[in-house]
Amino acid sequence: MTHAEQILHDVFGYPEFRGQQAEIIDTVACGNNALVLMPTGAGKSLCYQIPALMRDGVAIVVSPLIALMQDQVTALNINGIAAACVHGGSSGEEVQRISDEIAAEHLQLLYVAPERLVMPRFLQFLHNTRISLFAIDEAHCVSQWGHDFRPEYQQLSVLADEFPNIPRIALTATADNATRADIQHYLDLADAQVFISSFNRPNIDYQVVEKNNGKKQLLQFICSRMSGENGIVYCLSRKRVEDIAAFLSENGLTALPYHAGLNWDTRSQNQRRFTQEDGIIIVATVAFGMGIDKPDVRFVAHLDMPASIEHFYQESGRAGRDGLPATSWLCYGLNDWVLLRERIQLAERDEIQKRIDLQKLDAMLAFCETADCRRQLLLRYFGEDSQPCGHCDNCIDPPSRFDGTVLAQKLLSCVYRVGQRFATGYVIDVLRGRESEWVLRYGHQQLSTFGIGRELSVKEWRTMVRQCVAAGYLNVDMANQALQLTEQARAVLKNQQQVWLRPLKYDKTNNSRSNDI
Ligand code: ADP
Numbered sequence: 001m002t003h004a005e006q007i008l009h010d011v012f013g014y015p016e017f018r019g020q021q022a023e024i025i026d027t028v029a030c031g032n033n034a035l036v037l038m039p040t041g042a043g044k045s046l047c048y049q050i051p052a053l054m055r056d057g058v059a060i061v062v063s064p065l066i067a068l069m070q071d072q073v074t075a076l077n078i079n080g081i082a083a084a085c086v087h088g089g090s091s092g093e094e095v096q097r098i099s100d101e102i103a104a105e106h107l108q109l110l111y112v113a114p115e116r117l118v119m120p121r122f123l124q125f126l127h128n129t130r131i132s133l134f135a136i137d138e139a140h141c142v143s144q145w146g147h148d149f150r151p152e153y154q155q156l157s158v159l160a161d162e163f164p165n166i167p168r169i170a171l172t173a174t175a176d177n178a179t180r181a182d183i184q185h186y187l188d189l190a191d192a193q194v195f196i197s198s199f200n201r202p203n204i205d206y207q208v209v210e211k212n213n214g215k216k217q218l219l220q221f222i223c224s225r226m227s228g229e230n231g232i233v234y235c236l237s238r239k240r241v242e243d244i245a246a247f248l249s250e251n252g253l254t255a256l257p258y259h260a261g262l263n264w265d266t267r268s269q270n271q272r273r274f275t276q277e278d279g280i281i282i283v284a285t286v287a288f289g290m291g292i293d294k295p296d297v298r299f300v301a302h303l304d305m306p307a308s309i310e311h312f313y314q315e316s317g318r319a320g321r322d323g324l325p326a327t328s329w330l331c332y333g334l335n336d337w338v339l340l341r342e343r344i345q346l347a348e349r350d351e352i353q354k355r356i357d358l359q360k361l362d363a364m365l366a367f368c369e370t371a372d373c374r375r376q377l378l379l380r381y382f383g384e385d386s387q388p389c390g391h392c393d394n395c396i397d398p399p400s401r402f403d404g405t406v407l408a409q410k411l412l413s414c415v416y417r418v419g420q421r422f423a424t425g426y427v428i429d430v431l432r433g434r435e436s437e438w439v440l441r442y443g444h445q446q447l448s449t450f451g452i453g454r455e456l457s458v459k460e461w462r463t464m465v466r467q468c469v470a471a472g473y474l475n476v477d478m479a480n481q482a483l484q485l486t487e488q489a490r491a492v493l494k495n496q497q498q499v500w501l502r503p504l505k506y507d508k509t510n511n512s513r514s515n516d517i
């Protein structure tokens with residue numbers, strides 16, 4: 001038995017490592033840097049906790065949320081490990097007690113909020129301390145592409161500069177390619193070994209329905225297929241949470257509301273009932289779920305469209321932690337999309353951030369609209385190739401499709417003709433032969449593709465674009481929203497591949513714009 005396995009048994013009480021844990025632990029314990037991408041619940045914490053126990057000195061763990069730090073510290077203490085945390089709310093006495101313990105070389109893990117860590121005094125303190133490793137949890141916070149950007153995280157570059165000989169391990173559950181590049185850049189992990197676990201959750205089945213009467217659809221889904229099961233229903237607003245919880249209760253279900261506006265007592269009572277009892281449905285805003293570890297949640301329902309695939313993945317991933325079959329059910333309407341777009345546009349964030357958020361939202365919509373395997377699309381979003389799963393709604397009952405090869409060729413060749421430098425609206429103007437100021441300025445009214453797509457409305461072309469993005473023929477440049485061709489687009493343009501599309505939905509004979517949405 002290896003030293004790491006022994007700790008796994010003796011300290012944590014688990015029989016064996018999961019997935020890549022053993023290799024990751026080995027890498028860090030030997031003093032090398034690592035970047036770990038692993039879905040929520042897969043067991044990231046052990047990847048730095050065990051090396052922390054194997055190496056001399058105290059491990060410094062950076063974590064963005066006080067609540068999560070405290071949970072981790074409690075769990076470690078229960079297992080007999082000396083761990084503590086310091087954050088903005090720690091008293092002077094507490095900090096003194098902790099530094100005494102560190103000086104006496106008692107402490108094995110210290111959790112620190114990032115803003116605390118980068119304070120000059122704290123760094124000075126660390127220089128006088130024997131450190132086993134740095135673990136940067138929720139490392140996606142370093143990136144503006146990530147869903148919870150924390151500027152302090154970018155300052156963590158000091159760790160590489162000031163402590164070049166101490167191994168660093170960065171961990172995250174969500175990182176697309178752009179985020180991953182940012183993590184490697186800011187945390188100076190170019191030389192790190194990268195461990196990417198599959199994001200596939202094989203026991204979760206994905207189902208998406210278009211909204212006509214969301215409440216009724218939800219009730220029907222629960223009553224016909226999930227009666228008596230534990231479930232979580234996510235909604236976009238507090239008001240809607242209360243409304244839906246009341247509605248489900250009136251219909252004989254045990255449904256409890258949960259959102260940040262409820263008083264603390266109600267919230268903790270509802271949360272406790274959910275974790276301890278059976279057959280409870282919690283109706284919540286996204287505030288619910290962080291740190292909840294209930295293994296037998298049989299369904300997660302989204303009654304409104306989530307703001308991004310990352311959100312969707314995190315939230316739906318709270319189903320089926322026990323590995324038994326579970327369902328992710330999502331009800332979406334284009335109105336959700338409009339509402340979320342508005343929210344993003346009105347938010348007090350910088351323009352780049354807003355643009356990123358809008359693209360993430362569009363990717364989410366593409367997931368809703370796709371006629372292809374949902375799991376495959378989800379995994380592709382996280383950079384993973386896979387085959388159709390055979391048990392999502394689209395695999396089981398493929399939606400009607402038409403041969404959209406010619407339309408796709410028009411779109412793709414137009415993207416090519418304008419140099420892959422223009423965003424959707426512009427490309428559509430060229431396709432539909434609109435002599436806008438910009439089109440004239442670039443002389444694109446002269447292109448062979450100018451006006452070859454008059455048969456579709458603007459909205460239909462937008463649906464086309466979304467489907468082509470979803471199918472992997474088009475990319476949207478994150479920086480300027482320009483449409484770009486992918487490798488796969490080539491086969492379509494060369495007539496080597498047919499493109500099957502979902503009906504564009506918009507009535508071609510009635511080309512009015514009033515009922516666009
Ligand atoms: P993450 O940080 O990736 O979301 P955690 O580290 O919190 O996940 O682990 C999720 C759960 O899995 C925890 O309850 C943890 O104790 C458990 N776990 C982790 N590794 C193992 C293992 N090798 N065997 C059994 N349980 C494990």
Ligand code: ZN
Binds near residue numbers: 373375388389393394
């Ligand atoms: Zn599928």
